[in-house]
């Protein structure tokens with residue numbers, strides 16, 4: 001009998017997990033996977049619990065929640081020895097990672113993938129001792145994802161992000177950054193924002209980094225140079241269609257290591273949608289560091 005630890009955030013998305021839990025446990029148990037559960041109560045719980053689950057030798061860890069819960073579980077696991085494969089039940093509002101990996105929202109199908117042990121390797125990003133699976137970024141608009149209150153997301157879903165986005169656009173401003181990336185000339189200038197993508201589904205924009213591959217050992221970096229509000233809004237609409245790469249304000253390249261500093265101001269980092277410290281940051285790749293069921 002295999003042993004699995006299911007770590008779930010009961011507040012994620014539309015709070016579906018409580019309702020699904022008995023059926024999920026029954027399906028896994030019938031297939032020989034004995035699963036115990038842990039419900040998070042707040043920040044840091046999923047990280048602690050995932051670390052414990054690796055140390056206690058569970059054969060499988062499952063993260064059920066949004067991208068924030070997944071990021072916490074990955075942070076509890078990454079860097080440890082003998083990592084078990086990770087399952088991802090997408091129950092959040094956006095579920096960027098699950099979308100990038102083609103993970104089904106139908107829980108029965110996903111349980112069957114876990115039962116059949118279908119796994120693949122994924123790269124993990126690291127900055128200043130913290131990890132991310134999907135995206136790291138900083139600058140204008142990137143603070144949006146962690147400023148939207150969880151209760152609002154439960155009530156109105158994705159719309160909560162759009163509302164906050166409209167509020168934020170009014171206060172767009174550039175930041176002075178120095179970007180040193182492996183294989184690239186150093187850049188020093190004013191930027192609206194920078195994004196370091198590990199997967200190709202970022203902030204609900206599926207075409208923002210279409211070239212990003214989850215197991216190629218490389219980040220896709222997109223930085224937007226200083227521009228005015230009209231130019232920025234135009235870029236956003238181009239990005240929806242994946243047509244932003246030829247815009248003169250966009251810098252795009254691939255790298256496996258990058259250092260970003262902000263000489264003049266404090267710049268917070270967004271890691272998978274959550275607040276992840278601040279610059280300076282050294283972004284490093286842990287190639288094919290983990291296996292996930294997908």
Ligand SMILES: Nc1ncnc2c1ncn2[C@@H]1O[C@H](COP(=O)(O)OP(=O)(O)OP(=O)(O)O)[C@@H](O)[C@H]1O
Pocket residue numbers: 009010011012013014040041042043044065066067068069070091092093094095096150153154273274
């Ligand atoms: N029981 C709980 N009640 C309220 N918040 C919680 C609870 N457990 C964890 N959290 C917090 O929830 C956040 C993560 O939420 P998560 O990403 O899973 O869902 P979401 O916000 O609905 O989805 P998405 O990130 O896709 O928008 C973390 O900041 C964590 O601290």
